[in-house]
Amino acid sequence: MPRTELIDVENLANRIPDGALLALPADRNGVALAATRALIRRRAQGLRILTVPTSGMQSDLLIGAGCVAEVETSGVSLSEYGPAPRFGAAVSEGTIVIRDATCPAVHAGLQASEKGVPFLPLRGILGTDVLKFRPDWRVIDNPFEAGSDPIVLVAAVQPDIALFHVARADRHGNVFVGRERDLVTMAHASRRTLITAEQIVDVDLMHDPAYAAGTLSSFYVEAVAEAPRGAWPLGLHGCYAEDAEHLTRYASAAATPEGFRRYLDEFVFATRAAAQ
Amino acid sequence: MTAYRAEELLIAVIADLLAGCRHVAVGMASPIPGSAALLARHRSGGAMRVSILGDPENTFWSDGGKELFDCAAQGRIDAFFLSGAQIDGQANVNLVGIGDYPRSRPRFSGSFGAAYLYHLVPKVILFRPDHSPRVFVPKVDFISAAGTSPPNVYRPGGPAALVTGSARFSFDRARGGFRLESVHPGNDVAAIRRKTGFDFGEPTTIPTTTPPDAETLALIRGPIRQEIARPYPRFATQLTSN
Numbered sequence: 247m248p249r250t251e252l253i254d255v256e257n258l259a260n261r262i263p264d265g266a267l268l269a270l271p272a273d274r275n276g277v278a279l280a281a282t283r284a285l286i287r288r289r290a291q292g293l294r295i296l297t298v299p300t301s302g303m304q305s306d307l308l309i310g311a312g313c314v315a316e317v318e319t320s321g322v323s324l325s326e327y328g329p330a331p332r333f334g335a336a337v338s339e340g341t342i343v344i345r346d347a348t349c350p351a352v353h354a355g356l357q358a359s360e361k362g363v364p365f366l367p368l369r370g371i372l373g374t375d376v377l378k379f380r381p382d383w384r385v386i387d388n389p390f391e392a393g394s395d396p397i398v399l400v401a402a403v404q405p406d407i408a409l410f411h412v413a414r415a416d417r418h419g420n421v422f423v424g425r426e427r428d429l430v431t432m433a434h435a436s437r438r439t440l441i442t443a444e445q446i447v448d449v450d451l452m453h454d455p456a457y458a459a460g461t462l463s464s465f466y467v468e469a470v471a472e473a474p475r476g477a478w479p480l481g482l483h484g485c486y487a488e489d490a491e492h493l494t495r496y497a498s499a500a501a502t503p504e505g506f507r508r509y510l511d512e513f514v515f516a517t518r519a520a521a522q
Numbered sequence: 523m524t525a526y527r528a529e530e531l532l533i534a535v536i537a538d539l540l541a542g543c544r545h546v547a548v549g550m551a552s553p554i555p556g557s558a559a560l561l562a563r564h565r566s567g568g569a570m571r572v573s574i575l576g577d578p579e580n581t582f583w584s585d586g587g588k589e590l591f592d593c594a595a596q597g598r599i600d601a602f603f604l605s606g607a608q609i610d611g612q613a614n615v616n617l618v619g620i621g622d623y624p625r626s627r628p629r630f631s632g633s634f635g636a637a638y639l640y641h642l643v644p645k646v647i648l649f650r651p652d653h654s655p656r657v658f659v660p661k662v663d664f665i666s667a668a669g670t671s672p673p674n675v676y677r678p679g680g681p682a683a684l685v686t687g688s689a690r691f692s693f694d695r696a697r698g699g700f701r702l703e704s705v706h707p708g709n710d711v712a713a714i715r716r717k718t719g720f721d722f723g724e725p726t727t728i729p730t731t732t733p734p735d736a737e738t739l740a741l742i743r744g745p746i747r748q749e750i751a752r753p754y755p756r757f758a759t760q761l762t763s764n
Binding site: 272274275299300319320321322323325326329330333334337338339340343344346347348349350351353357368369370371372373374375376377378379393394395396397425426427428429430431483 | 630
């Protein structure tokens with residue numbers, strides 16, 4: 247593996263090609279929103295999003311900005327701030343393809359990829375329309391059981407790129423994730439991993455066992471970009487709270503296509519410096 | 523009798539249903555079930571464990587979100603809550619949208635963990651404060667989580683109760699249907715039938731839901747409100763604005 251590169255946010259966004267299958271974390275787990283704004287500025291097209299396992303403003307922004315062709319998700323919402331309006335409109339109007347999942351199935355698909363196996367079995371899900379509309383998932387009879395015991399097989403999912411934001415990376419490209427272990431699964435499962443960090447520190451996170459257990463090794467990391475407040479207006483655990491006022495403003499702006507366009511102009515296209 | 527808020531009655535009703543559970547998990551956007559779980563824990567004298575998504579003080583897992591789902595499959599979660607844009611008489615739950623899939627209109631957020639947890643958590647309590655025929659429909663437009671399964675399906679979990687703003691129901695998993703258990707003060711069966719789009723069983727005399735007593739209200743307004751303010755600050759403020 248080549249060494250991890252330290253680059254800037256616009257550069258990082260430029261490395262995400264049109265049409266890529268992009269794994270994105272849930273709202274409270276380290277969302278790379280500064281990089282997302284850069285992705286919109288570079289007018290990315292045809293992205294396929296896998297939310298791990300859910301998403302919020304990040305997916306709504308990308309969908310509203312016309313960057314997305316397909317979403318696989320267990321749920322997209324602005325949580326306390328209401329539904330994700332651009333997501334809802336795009337699904338209703340059929341402008342994006344929706345692949346509905348359920349949270350543990352998203353994890354299982356990534357874990358299968360992480361293990362290099364074609365599928366993982368998972369309990370539950372039987373009898374739902376989630377399963378009915380997922381021809382890529384199968385149902386078999388448990389081969390270890392003499393009687394009938396149907397069980398769902400979830401296909402392995404290998405994203406092209408995992409993209410997320412963390413508090414700290416070191417200059418070798420090791421990335422501290424702490425309890426956010428889903429980020430590790432995402433990185434292990436994906437072909438490439440691109441990361442933004444609040445801060446790039448001048449230590450080796452792998453040398454201290456207290457940090458190493460919560461660290462994603464640079465082995466998996468293609469590039470890191472420093473992005474202070476890179477999750478804003480979402481929060482980052484241990485660093486800053488979500489910007490409730492801004493999220494409220496986004497939720498009402500995004501309720502209409504015109505309001506959303508004005509939001510993009512003001513906070514994505516016009517204010518590159520402020521956005522980062 | 524002490525005056526109480528509608529939310530306080532629902533918190534008390536749900537807390538009663540949780541008695542005896544070892545571990546209760548509460549999903550997203552669930553302030554009333556969350557408060558009920560905290561109340562039940564308080565009454566258990568520390569015997570009950572409560573996990574509340576979105577509350578770092580009440581989430582024990584350190585191996586990512588997948589750990590919670592693995593716990594459920596292992597039988598380490600006794601009770602969980604589900605709501606739905608639509609719920610039908612077979613206890614099927616729709617969290618996806620109204621109308622023909624995939625172009626549902628409106629489209630809601632998605633099924634989250636429901637498709638899975640409904641099969642695996644022994645006591646799933648369905649909760650929907652607004653009791654309306656738009657919610658309680660004859661048949662859901664999309665099955666996010668299936669209420670019942672054929673006998674060959676491995677299914678330790680499923681619906682145990684439905685609590686609405688008007689009444690409490692139980693669910694008979696073998697027969698596949700709801701049964702009215704009690705009617706909240708100020709409601710009557712005829713009105714509940716009118717605003718429920720499916721048939722349900724009922725006893726010959728229907729009890730009225732017991733309102734929360736003074737001790738319960740003091741707990742809700744004291745330590746419970748304080749603790750639920752961490753994940754749900756807005757809700758906690760509402761609880762005090764009497």
